[in-house]
Amino acid sequence: MEKDLVIIGGGPAGLAAAIAAREAGVEDLLVLERDSRLGGILNQCIHNGFGLHTFKEELTGPEYAGRYIEKVLEQKIPYKLNTMVIDLEAEESRKKVTVMNREEGLYQIEARAVILAMGCRERARGALNIPGYRPAGIYSAGTAQRYVNMEGRMPGKEIVILGSGDIGLIMARRMTLEGAKVKLVAELQPYSGGLKRNIVQCLDDFGIPLKLSHTVVDIKGKERVESVTVARVDENLKPVPGSEEEIPCDTLLLSCGLLPENELSETLGVKMNPVTGGPEVDESLETSREGVFACGNVLHVHDLVDYVSQEAAQAGKNAAAYLSGSRSGQGRGIPIRAVQGVRYTVPSSVDVSRMEETQVVRFRVGNVFRNAAIEVSCGGKILKSQKKQILAPGEMEQVILKRAELEQIEDPEEITVSVRAESRGRD
Amino acid sequence: MGEHRNATREFVCIRCPLGCNITVDMEDGKIREITGNTCPRGADYVTKELTDPRRTVTSLVRIEGGELPVAPVKTAADIPKDKIGDCIKALKGIRLAAPVRIGDVAAENVCGTGVDVVVTANVGKG
Numbered sequence: 001m002e003k004d005l006v007i008i009g010g011g012p013a014g015l016a017a018a019i020a021a022r023e024a025g026v027e028d029l030l031v032l033e034r035d036s037r038l039g040g041i042l043n044q045c046i047h048n049g050f051g052l053h054t055f056k057e058e059l060t061g062p063e064y065a066g067r068y069i070e071k072v073l074e075q076k077i078p079y080k081l082n083t084m085v086i087d088l089e090a091e092e093s094r095k096k097v098t099v100m101n102r103e104e105g106l107y108q109i110e111a112r113a114v115i116l117a118m119g120c121r122e123r124a125r126g127a128l129n130i131p132g133y134r135p136a137g138i139y140s141a142g143t144a145q146r147y148v149n150m151e152g153r154m155p156g157k158e159i160v161i162l163g164s165g166d167i168g169l170i171m172a173r174r175m176t177l178e179g180a181k182v183k184l185v186a187e188l189q190p191y192s193g194g195l196k197r198n199i200v201q202c203l204d205d206f207g208i209p210l211k212l213s214h215t216v217v218d219i220k221g222k223e224r225v226e227s228v229t230v231a232r233v234d235e236n237l238k239p240v241p242g243s244e245e246e247i248p249c250d251t252l253l254l255s256c257g258l259l260p261e262n263e264l265s266e267t268l269g270v271k272m273n274p275v276t277g278g279p280e281v282d283e284s285l286e287t288s289r290e291g292v293f294a295c296g297n298v299l300h301v302h303d304l305v306d307y308v309s310q311e312a313a314q315a316g317k318n319a320a321a322y323l324s325g326s327r328s329g330q331g332r333g334i335p336i337r338a339v340q341g342v343r344y345t346v347p348s349s350v351d352v353s354r355m356e357e358t359q360v361v362r363f364r365v366g367n368v369f370r371n372a373a374i375e376v377s378c379g380g381k382i383l384k385s386q387k388k389q390i391l392a393p394g395e396m397e398q399v400i401l402k403r404a405e406l407e408q409i410e411d412p413e414e415i416t417v418s419v420r421a422e423s424r425g426r427d
Numbered sequence: 428m429g430e431h432r433n434a435t436r437e438f439v440c441i442r443c444p445l446g447c448n449i450t451v452d453m454e455d456g457k458i459r460e461i462t463g464n465t466c467p468r469g470a471d472y473v474t475k476e477l478t479d480p481r482r483t484v485t486s487l488v489r490i491e492g493g494e495l496p497v498a499p500v501k502t503a504a505d506i507p508k509d510k511i512g513d514c515i516k517a518l519k520g521i522r523l524a525a526p527v528r529i530g531d532v533a534a535e536n537v538c539g540t541g542v543d544v545v546v547t548a549n550v551g552k553g
């Protein structure tokens with residue numbers, strides 16, 4: 001089988017990329033999804049809070065996905081469900097996508113361009129260094145979410161959550177509403193990994209305590225979890241002796257963050273960014289392999305699906321331009337460097353001759369900063385200084401580069417994005 | 428609230444994931460100034476938090492003969508915060524027959540709030 005464009009993953013990123021590519025004139029495309037429905041992780045995110053930027057109303061995850069699925073059906077964009085991509089190779093500009101599906105078995109699709117939109121998976125960190133038995137009753141927060149929201153089963157009655165990522169916070173509320181007692185959320189870091197709004201409406205609303213700088217040091221129980229012991233940690237994240245507290249419970253949820261799902265990108269040999277765990281991309285969201293684009297959580301973990309959709313539409317449009325050969329001349333990409341408090345940027349380079357009038361650069365910071373400023377510099381000039389009341393690792397930030405500004409800089413070597421801190425908070 | 432009639436109160440707006448930090452200056456128990464909100468929804472949120480706190484509730488209802496045993500639902504508008512528990516209880520008793528579609532009403536006027544509960548995902552026959 002041959003295709004102009006193959007999109008791997010039918011979550012919000014894959015769907016928005018497919019729609020944008022079709023709107024930009026790509027006729028011969030195919031979306032591949034390993035699950036039995038389109039929509040990705042949104043199918044299990046039944047809480048509201050999606051789509052305020054895109055649709056100006058507050059939707060739940062399945063409703064947000066539903067809007068895109070409708071468009072895909074309307075535009076008759078072909079997709080295959082229960083179809084898993086298991087290998088990805090590139091020979092010159094041809095890409096070979098190996099897929100497996102129950103009805104058709106194993107086969108290859110040759111594609112001129114590929115968009116990676118495989119999303120992310122849960123990090124197992126935190127679970128690894130807890131000593132003791134592995135009794136029943138330990139789940140990742142995302143698995144628990146799928147149980148509760150798609151299968152209608154509860155994982156337990158008395159629950160402790162390790163990690164304050166958004167899934168853990170949302171599950172704390174969800175299980176409380178379903179009648180469980182969530183006794184504690186413990187977070188190893190001195191700040192929460194989740195959105196502030198989720199701390200307010202998922203923990204504070206229900207009086208669920210959040211203990212920062214705390215971790216689980218022991219799990220008791222042979223068949224089923226009977227208790228967990230939590231302890232405070234010092235600045236080096238080491239448990240402080242004497243601070244242990246044993247909490248009876250039957251379930252421990254691990255919500256330790258998400259990691260881009262990149263086995264395929266790695267087999268393809270695209271250049272990876274060690275900070276995000278996703279591929280490095282330029283301003284067109286193209287990876288180091290020609291004609292291979294990436295968007296959504298496979299590129300870097302997003303908190304806001306609206307930004308996933310925007311980013312993915314950009315990838316779809318750029319893939320279309322690549323396929324039609326209408327991309328303007330490839331000049332020299334200026335590297336964008338993340339320095340001083342900024343952990344990474346997406347994209348990690350920008351080609352001024354090819355960029356649109358403006359270019360969004362998304363990033364995360366590595367610590368909590370109060371009354372700080374985000375600074376963008378190039379060629380010894382400060383292009384932007386944006387004041388921020390608060391910056392936190394849990395929230396993705398963005399700055400906008402303007403082509404007109406960059407064009408004025410002679411021979412730019414690099415663009416830097418940094419945090420100029422006035423004070424640094426520890427909460 | 429009562430003990431600080433002239434006070435500054437801090438909120439995190441929950442109306443969208445931006446989570447703006449909003450400060451409210453109170454004078455004689457009334458709102459004097461609201462700062463920190465990026466959009467008007469933030470001012471509306473803190474005003475309501477101080478007078479009539481409300482939340483949108485999301486949960487599940489049981490589905491009979493569907494491809495999934497449950498379907499997600501939400502209150503079509505926010506309901507008073509102190510009705511959340513009753514609303515969840517009322518939903519426990521509901522069973523719908525597949526197929527259901529986004530927007531189908533699962534319960535009318537839930538717990539006398541004047542707000543309907545609607546289905547938020549399409550669940551086909553199993």
Ligand SMILES: Cc1cc2nc3c(=O)[nH]c(=O)nc-3n(C[C@H](O)[C@H](O)[C@H](O)COP(=O)(O)OP(=O)(O)OC[C@H]3O[C@@H](n4cnc5c(N)ncnc54)[C@H](O)[C@@H]3O)c2cc1C
Pocket residue numbers: 008009010011012013014032033034035039040041042045048049050051083084085086117118119120166167170261264295296297298302303304305306308444
């Ligand atoms: C618990 C939770 C709460 C959230 N809350 C909010 C919120 O309140 N508001 C908000 O705006 N955003 C929220 N988000 C973020 C938003 O849901 C995600 O950023 C978004 O879903 C990411 O989209 P994606 O398409 O990149 O990934 P996904 O949704 O994960 O989709 C990836 C798809 O690719 C498929 N796939 C992967 N590998 C393969 C393969 N090899 N072959 C075929 N298919 C494959 C997967 O099955 C999946 O369907 C939340 C996320 C989570 C997890």
Ligand code: SF4
Pocket residue numbers: 440441442443444445446447464465466467468469470472
């Ligand atoms: S004030 Fe507006 S932008 Fe800020 S969190 Fe509230 S709804 Fe969002």
